[in-house]
Amino acid sequence: SPEAYFSILNLSSLSVSAFTKKPKSQEAEEGSSVVFEAGTEKPEAKVKWQCNSKDIASDNKYVITADGNKHSLTIQAITKEDANVYAVIAGGSKVKFDLKVITNAEPEPEPEPAPPAAAPTGEETTAPAPEAPPADGRFSECGRYCVKPHDILLFCAGENITFVAKVNAESLLKKPTIKWFKGKWMDLASKSGKHLQLKETYDRNTKIYTFEMQIIAAKANFAGGYRCEVLSKDKFDSCNFDLTVHGEYFFILFVSTDGKEDSGELDFSTLLRKRYESVSTEPDVDVWEILSHAPASEYEKIAFQYGITDLRGMLKRLKKMKKEEKKSEAFLKKLDPAYQVTKGHKIKLAVQVANADVEVKWQKNGKDIQPTGRYIFESVGNMRYLTINHCSLADDATYSCVVGEDKCTTELFVKEPPVMIVKNLEDQMVMKGERVELECEVSEEGANVKWEKDGVELTRDESFKYRFKKDGCKHILIINEATKEDCGHYKVKTNGGESVAELMVQEKDLEVYQSIADLTVKAKDQAVFKCEVSDENVRGTWYKNGVEVKLDARVNITHIGRIHKLTIDDVKPEDEGDYTFVPDGYAFNLSAKLNFLEVKIDYVPRQDPPKIHLDCTGRTAESTIVVVAGNKLRLDVPITGDPAPTVIWTKGEKVSRPPGSPQLLPLCSVLNEGDGRVHVETTQGHCVFTIEGAERQDEGIYSVVVRNPAGEDTADINVKVVDVPDAPQTPRILSVGEDSCVVQWDPPKFDGGQPIIGYVIERKKKQSYRWMRLNFDPYPETTYEAKRMIEGVPYEMRIYAVNSIGMSRHSPASQPFVPVAPTSEPVGLCVEDISDTSISLKWRPPERVGSAELEGYVVEYCKEGTDEWIPAIQGLTERTSLIVRDLTTGDKLQFRVRAFNMAGPSAPATLAQPVTIREIMQRPKIWLPRNLRQTLIKKVGETVNLLIPFQGKPRPKVTWHKDGEPLNASFASVRNSDLDSILFIRKTERKHSGRYELQVQIENVEDTATVNLQIVDLPGPPEGLKIMDIWGFNVALEWKPPKENGNCEITGYTVQKADKKTMEWFTVYHQYRRTNCVVSDLIMGNEYVFRVFAMNLVGLSQDACNTKDSAYIQKTGIAYKPPSYKEHDFSEAPKFTHPLVNRSIIAGYSATLSCSVRGIPKPKVTWYKNKMDITNEAKYRMLSKQGVLTLEIRKPCPFDGGVYMCKAVNDSGEDVVECKLEVRKTPQTAELAENVNKCCLKKCDDKTTNILYLLVPSG
16 A cells, blocks of 8 residues: 655654543533433443542532443532533543533524534543643754655555654653644544554664554545644654545545544545536636636635535645745745743744835734733834733734735744742651652642652552642652562652652561560569560560460550560469560560479478589589670579578679688678669579669679588679660761762770671761661671762761670761762863963863852962972962962963862863963053044033053053143043053033043053043023014014034024013924024914024023014904805715724634724615625624624634625615634534534435535534
C-alpha cells in the first residue's frame, strides 16, 4: 500500500478509555429524575462520580449503583441548581457530561428539522498535560524532515494506506506526544477501530520513535487534508498532507458511534445516489477558475453544480490560491506566528510596513485596541510596535495588525509564573514496615507536582503502595509499610524547582543486651527478672510455665526504655517455675527459672571444718568474674561444714599475717544487706552473694569467709564490671566539599572496660529534628568522610562509640557546617595600568560561585625564576581590581588571583606571561563626550559641570582657555586628575558664554578639545507696537523685534487684547512668528488696547510692549432684509454611514453585528443571511436606535456562519451592506462539527425538485 514518510519531533501514545459505555448529556424538567449510565471494561473497576469537579456520595439527592461493569447515577427531584457539569472517573479515564434543566413555565422551542447527531462525550485523560511552548516568546520549529511529506493519490478505493512518522529522540528527556487530525479539528484518536489503526514502535539502538496511521479499505470519502502534530516539553511542529481518492463523488455524513464496535468507520452513513447518471460530453471546465472569480455567495451553488462535496476543503484551497495570487504589499515584515510571555511581564509585538506614513490598527480577537496604560502604540520609521504591560491570562488571545485591507495575525500565549518549592524534603531513616511521609511545601496552592524515585516517576497503582496527598500548599508522599526496595532518592518536581531527599529502610534486628537469669529465693523475699533489648519501643509478654502472667498485688510488670522487669513480692512456693519473656513481633524468647528455697534445720552432732569449693578441677581459688553494668552480679559459692558455717562477705584488699598469729579480719568493708541492691543468702551447701544492677564502683576483690566451731576457710573473687563506653568527644569538621565533609573526633575517656570496636556516625540538617545514620557496621577509625549531601544546606554531625557491650550515648553535635565546593577561578585577569613602582590589575568574578557566599580575593606575585608567592595585600579584598604598590622598578613579576569562599581558595587565575615593572609612554588623547561636541546651552543661574576624560603617561599637563585667553581661576573652577578634568561654574551668567578649549600636553606632544558654551536668558520686550488700521471688526498691529534677544533666537510672540472697560487680558496669538498681525472678531462699540510679549527658548519676556492708542470699533446701521429661498427638499436616499465588519466569533457565545444608516424618511430595514430573510427567526433579535442597527445572534453554532446582509429602503432609494461571519468551534464540539458539516442532496418522489438539507446540531 502507498506510504508517506516524514520526520517530526515529539509523539506520544494514545490513551485507552476505561469505558465501554459513556454517559450522555441530557435534558430534564424541574421536579423529575434523571439517570446517567456508564459501562467499564473491568467489572471490578472503581468508579467515582463528580459534580463541578467535586466528588458525589450516595444520599437522598444522589443514588449511585454498581452492578458488575454497569454503573449508574440517579439525580432525584431536579432543581435549577442541578444544571451543572458532571463527570465519571474510572482508572485514568474521565468522561464529562451536562445536565440541562428545563423550567416548566417556559414553552419548549420548536425543534428545527435536522438529522440526529451524537453528542460529544468530552472524554479526557488524567495524564499530565503537555508543557507550555518555550519561554523565548515563540514556538520553535523542531521537526527536521528526513523525507519531505507528500500527498497520496489513490486511483482505486478499497486499498490500504499507511502514513509513517519517525522521530529521533536522542535529545529528548521523555517520550514525545503525537496527534493525527483530519481536516482542521477532527482528532482521529477517537476513530481508531475497523478502518483506522494507530501504531507505535521504538528502536533502542537508533533511539527513533516510529508512529503509523493505517487506513484500511479506503473509501472515496476518506479523501481530504490531514495533519500530524507533535509536541515536546519546549518544541512544537506540525505537518499537513493530502489524500486524494479517484472515483465517483458521493455525499457522506459523519456520525460518531463513540466507542462502539464500528467506531473506526470514517464514513458512517449510507452512500447516496450519484449526482449524474451519465458522463457529460461537454468540454472540460476549470472549476477553480470559475470559483476564483465568483463572489463568495455563489460558492455553494457552483460546488453542487460541478459535484464538489468537500466544501471545507474547497474553501481551504480557494483561500490558499488567493494567498498565492495576492502578495502583501503593505507589510515588509509580518508578525511571528506565535509569541509567549510570562504572566505579569510585558511583551512587544513588532511589524515593518512598506509606507512609513501609513496608519495601522491593532486588534485583539477581531476588536480594535485603544491605547491605554497597558497597551502602548509606537511608530518608529517603518516599524510599528504594540507593547502590552503586565500581561494577565485575559491577554491570551489572537492579535492582528491591520493596514487598509491587509492584515497579519499572531497568537499570544500567557504562561503562568513557575511554582517554587518553599520547604524542601527531609532525609529519613525508618524501620522496615513503618509508614513513611515525605512532605514539601510549594509557593502556590493547588499546584501540580511530580514525584520521582531514582529518576522514575511515581504514580498511583492498584496496590496503593504510594499515596499522594495535597493540603493547601503542602504535598505529601505516603509510603505504607516501607520495605528495603523503597530505599533511594525521592525527588519532587514543579515547573519552578525540585527537591531531593534520601530514604533509608533498616531491618528490625532486635539485640538482647541483658538476658534474664535464674533466681533462687526464700519465702517472703522479692524475685526480680530483668532483661534489656535494643529497641525501647518494643513491648513484650511474660509467661510462667507457658501461661501469661497476670498482674495482681504481688506481681508487677514494668517497661522503662529498653529494660523490661517482672517483680514478684512475698515469694511463695507456688511461684516456683519457668518464666519466659517474649518480645512482640519477634520469633524468640528469653527464659529463666525461679527456685524456691525451703529452710530446714537438722541436728548433726558431728562437726566438720568449713570448706569453700570454688574450683573442682584443681585450679586456684582466685578467679575473675566479668559482669555487664546494670545486670545482676550473683556469686554462688559452694561450701561444706558441720555444723553449718557462718558466712562473711567483704570487699577490699587482703592483709597478710605470719604463720601462727591470731586470725584477723581483712582491712575491708563488711558487706551486708543495708544497701538495697545487695543480698546475701546462705543455704545448705551454698552461700550466694547478689548485687542487683551492677555499677562501675562495684568492681574489685570480694572475699568470702566461712566459720564454724571446727574452723574457717576463705577465698577471694576478682569482679570486673564492664559497661558501654562514654560518649566520644565533640566531633570536628576538618574540611568540606561540594557534597561531602571530613569529620574527626577523639575516643571516649572511658571505654567501658572493653576495647572500642568502632563508631556509628549520624548527621542531620540543621533545621531538622531527624538524625540519619550513615553506617550500620561499626567504623573503626576516628576520621570519616561523609558523602551524598546537598550543597548549600547546613548540617550537623554526632558520633556514638561501640564496644562489645553496646553503644554509648551520642556525642555533642558538631558545629554546623555547609557542604560547599570552592569557586571556579576568576576570569579575565589582565593589567589595567603600570608605572615604575606599581601595577593595576583587574579581573571578573568566577563563573561558578556555588551556594556559599564569595568572601573575597587574594592577589599574589612572585619573581621570575622563583616559586615563592608573596601576598600583595594582607587579608582578602572584595573588589575585582587592585593596585599593587611599592614594587621594584625593572623586576619581572608573575601575578595570580584566587577566589575564597567557605570551602577555601579556588584554582588561581594567572597572567599569560610575566610583567616587567616599568612605566610605558602613552600619547595624550582627549575623549570628548558626545553631548559636548555640540553647543552646550544653559540658562542663567544654572550650574555647569563639565567632566572630560583623557589619557596619557606620564601624567600630562592640563590647561584651560576661554576665547583664546588662559582661564581665570576666579571665573571658573578647574579640578584635574590623572584621567580627567572638570570645569565647574556654580552660577552661570551671560559673560560665561564663549569658546572653552582644553589642552593636554606631555613634553612636545599635545591634544586639544573645544567646548562651546551658550548662556541664555529671557528676552526683552518688543518695541514700537502701533495700531496700523481699523476696519469693521478688525485691527491691524505692527511692532519691532526686541533689542535684547536673551543670547538666543526669538521663537515667537504672544499677542493679547483687553477691553478698556474691564482691562482683562485675553491671548489672541501664541508663538506668533511675524511682527505684524490682524486681530479679528472684535465687538462693535467696545474700545480695545493691545500688548505683545517676546518669546525665546527660555520663556516669555518679563515685560510687554503696549499700544499707546486704543482702537474703537464703530457701530454701523444695518437694515435687515430677509432672504428669499426655495423650500428645500430634505428627502434623502438611505446610505450606510458605518458598514458591517467581518467577524470571527466562538460558538456558544452570543454575538452582535452593528452598522449605522441615514435617510429621510426613515428607511425600512431588513436583515438577510445568505440572501434569506431572517426577520421572523427567533434566534435573531433586530434593534434600531438613532440610526444604529444591531443584529443579535443568540448562542451561535458553527452553522450560523455565512454572509449577513442589511438592506435599507425608503421612497428615495435603497442601500445594502454585508459582512462575513465565521463561527469558530470550541474544542469539545470540534469533532461533532466536523462530522455534521456536510450537505445532503435528496431527490423528491416527483424527481423534479432538489431539496438542500443543512444539518444543525441539536441543542
